Amino acid sequence: MAKIIPFQAVKPTRDKVSLVASRSYQSYTQAEREARLDYNPFSFLHIVNPGYKYAKEISGKARYQLVKNRYLEFKEDGVFVKDKKPSFYIYKIVDRDQQTFNGIVAAASVEDYQNDIIKKHEDTIASRETVFKAYLKTVGFNAEPVLLTYPDNAVISNILAEIQQQRAEFEFTTTYRDTHYLWQIDNEAHIKTIVEAFAAMETLYIADGHHRSSSSLLLCNDLKAKNKNHKGDETYNYFMSFLIPESELQIHEFNRLIKDLNGFTKEEFLIELDALFRIENRGIIPYKPSKSHHFSMYLDGEFYSLFLRKSNYVFKTSLDKLDAQLLYQTILKPILGIIDLRSDKRIDYLSGKKDIINLKSKIDSGEFKVGFGMIPATIEQMKHIADDGLKMPPKSTYIEPKLRSGVTIYEF
Structure with a gap:
């Protein structure tokens, strides 16, 4: 009531x-x-x-x-x-x-x-x-x-x-x-x-x-x-x-911008990603994902698509299914070493309402090394997570x- x-x-x-x-x-x-x-x-x-x-x-x-x-x-x-x-x-x-x-x-x-x-x-x-x-x-x-x-x-x-x-x-x-x-x-x-x-x-x-x-x-x-x-x-x-x-x-998404590869070379980083994602190099053509658990990545002047290998990832809660959380659990935390999304100075956020070219420009300028894009969360996801008493990562939604x-x- x-x-x-x-x-x-x-x-x-x-x-x-x-x-x-x-x-x-x-x-x-x-x-x-x-x-x-x-x-x-x-x-x-x-x-x-x-x-x-x-x-x-x-x-x-x-x-x-x-x-x-x-x-x-x-x-x-x-x-x-x-x-x-x-x-x-x-x-x-x-x-x-x-x-x-x-x-x-x-x-x-x-x-x-x-x-x-x-x-x-x-x-x-x-x-x-x-x-x-x-x-x-x-x-x-x-x-x-x-x-x-x-x-x-x-x-x-x-x-x-x-x-x-x-x-x-x-x-x-x-x-x-x-x-x-x-x-x-x-x-x-x-x-x-x-x-x-x-x-x-x-x-x-x-x-x-x-x-x-x-x-x-x-x-x-x-x-x-x-x-x-x-x-x-x-x-x-x-x-x-x-x-x-x-x-x-x-609801719009927030894309992620990262300042470095946590000590990995480009090739080493892609190999780390390969354990959980199918990776395809899309070249210089801007790529934006269209499905849940698919991500875009811009690195070293090229776009990539990342498709989650679902056989290697278990969804235990409603939060696990959220793309912002998925990106954190599979890439940001274990590979790039970003633990605290609120205070780590190596990560920044860009509203998905802005064109993907804005993300590209920030990487090309040298300010950031790699960027990740995703599709927006849905109102149903937001409600389900709230009903379960769980909390989204910061900057999961631009509303x-x-x-x-x-x-x-x-x-x-």
């Missing part, structure tokens, strides 16, 4: 939303960030990078307090306004390829996360959880929702379709040529129907945002311990989420949609 509730979002005014909304800070190049910070005084980047106005890099607790200061200034200047009524919000994205994503921005229960009603499929890093918890505790808001997915539901779809017949409160197109729309749902009958529809669901799944949700649990435990009058309905008992039906979730920061903000 999933608990989803409406909340009073803080939002930009209609005339400024396109100026405020930003991608994640890390997704910008330095030149892009500086251009936006220099020429757009309303960009949300001014909040998350508060030291820019002082031409100084600021980190830790000092940065957190400045983030809060910038946020309060945006509210004081009327750039952000808090809604008067708890509401759900329909967020729709139509990307440049005409792929459409429809979902509901809502508050999801920390207790559901703790009790595994909201299920996880990726491990989290304790240090990152603690840092983000401290950040949230100081700034008092979250501007980037956790992406949750749920089984397609006709009742919810009908409400979304009905409300989208009206003019959207927000409509703006980004320089990526994605068009974003937002509708507010404050009708009590609609809210009741949505709450009941989610309450009938046994499970929700985290698609993206494992650290954000785990940090919200740590924050909730901290604030609950300090609140002698804790009731369970305080805003810190929830975290902002974007709930999207499974059929609209888009869309990606919402803009600063469009809806959750305060606690």
Whole structure:
């Protein structure tokens, strides 16, 4: 029984939303960030990078307090306004390829996360959880929702379709040529129907945002311990989420880039691979796999196909069948000596949404020695692994949609 509730979002005014909304800070190049910070005084980047106005890099607790200061200034200047009524919000994205994503921005229960009603499929890093918890505790808001997915539901779809017949409160197109729309749902009958529809669901799944949700649990435990009058309905008992039906979730792979062959020559490395894979040299023609347990490899100016010799590999769990895990167990760990996928500096990741030529370019530049490509995981695999209580390796999935920061903000 999933608990989803409406909340009073803080939002930009209609005339400024396109100026405020930003991608994640890390997704910008330095030149892009500086251009936006220099020429757009309303960009949300001014909040998350508060030291820019002082031409100084600021980190830790000092940065957190400045983030809060910038946020309060945006509210004081009327750039952000808090809604008067708890509401759900329909967020729709139509990307440049005409792929459409429809979902509901809502508050999801920390207790559901703790009790595994909201299920996880990726491990989290304790240090990152603690840092983000401290950040949230100081700034008092979250501007980037956790992406949750749920089984397609006709009742919810009908409400979304009905409300989208009206003019959207927000409509703006980004320089990526994605068009974003937002509708507010404050009708009590609609809210009741949505709450009941989610309450009938046994499970929700985290698609993206494992650290954000785990940090919200740590924050909730901290604030609950300090609140002698804790009731369970305080805003810190929830975290902002974007709930999207499974059929609209888009999953891409992350390709792997490795800086060296762990002391092997090219020929020795290929012989090591031959024990578990059928190898075919594809020459200079770009190759991308089309089946599970098939990989592409780019090495020394040539593409190779690697087909798993299934007679030599035993699938014991749902995780073993995941290509990212398979690559780790057969090549990255035993041959290339990469044990910790999160901290080893010899490995990097490239979103499969980018063309295979991007992988080739990084190898050809000399920055990396070998690259591996695979097909994306499926939603069924992701759910099965989560249901079994297992965790995918880091960077197993690159999931869309990606919402803009600063469009809806959750305060606690």
